[in-house]
Amino acid sequence: MLNKTVSKSDVRDYVKETILAKIEKLKNFLEFTLEASREIKKAPKYDSMREEMQEEIYQMQKQLASLHDLRQKLNKVLNNPSERVNIGSLVFTNKARFYISVSLGEFFFEGDRFYAISEESPMAKIMFGKKPGDSFILNNIHQEIMEIM
Numbered sequence: 664m665l666n667k668t669v670s671k672s673d674v675r676d677y678v679k680e681t682i683l684a685k686i687e688k689l690k691n692f693l694e695f696t697l698e699a700s701r702e703i704k705k706a707p708k709y710d711s712m713r714e715e716m717q718e719e720i721y722q723m724q725k726q727l728a729s730l731h732d733l734r735q736k737l738n739k740v741l742n743n744p745s746e747r748v749n750i751g752s753l754v755f756t757n758k759a760r761f762y763i764s765v766s767l768g769e770f771f772f773e774g775d776r777f778y779a780i781s782e783e784s785p786m787a788k789i790m791f792g793k794k795p796g797d798s799f800i801l802n803n804i805h806q807e808i809m810e811i812m
Contacts, residue, residue: 667810668773669697669772669773669775669805670678670699670769670812671742671751671753671762671765671812673728673772673773674753674762674772674777675737675740675742675762675764677770677772678737678762678764678767678779679734679737681767681770681798681799682730682733682765682767683734684735685730686727686730686731689723689726689727689730692723692726693720693724693727694724695724696716696719697720699716700716700717700720703716708737709808711797720806733765733766734766735779736764736765740764740765744812745811746794746811747791747792747793747794747811748787748790748791748792748793748794748808748811749763749791750763750764750782750812751763751764752811753811753812754806754808754810754812755808755809755810756806756808756809757806757807757808758804758806759776759777759778759808760776760777760778761776761777761778761786761787761790762777762779762780763781763782763787763790764779764780764781764782765779765781766779766780766781766783766784767779768805785801786801789801790808793808794808794811795808795809795810796808809810
């Protein structure tokens with residue numbers, strides 16, 4: 664379960680790049696959708712299609728704002744080593760690997776599965792302050808902290 668070749672700064676960079684890639688992809692899709700919405704004829708029979716596209720544009724703009732917020736939050740996460748779980752910690756348990764930073768969810772890095780979770784998540788809250796060797800139970804799943812970076 665432990666992978667000594669993984670560095671916290673590499674994981675942080677990967678999460679940051681993933682967020683930036685999602686932002687770029689969403690920007691391109693939003694631009695395409697905006698352009699397509701301009702092409703729809705201004706006839707009453709196209710009103711419902713225009714309304715649907717406007718709703719889609721609105722949802723994409725909300726997602727984009729969320730991704731920018733994630734990026735800003737990640738920039739505030741420190742990359743300092745710690746002996747206890749805290750924000751910015753890379754935590755290896757006997758069941759999973761967690762990067763306590765932003766709520767990005769599951770991702771794969773160098774062939775291993777990780778979970779980027781926010782400090783507000785129940786998992787992060789229960790792990791905060793714990794050290795290697797400590798254990799916890801969440802949702803009837805027992806986990807032991809093996810390593811903290």
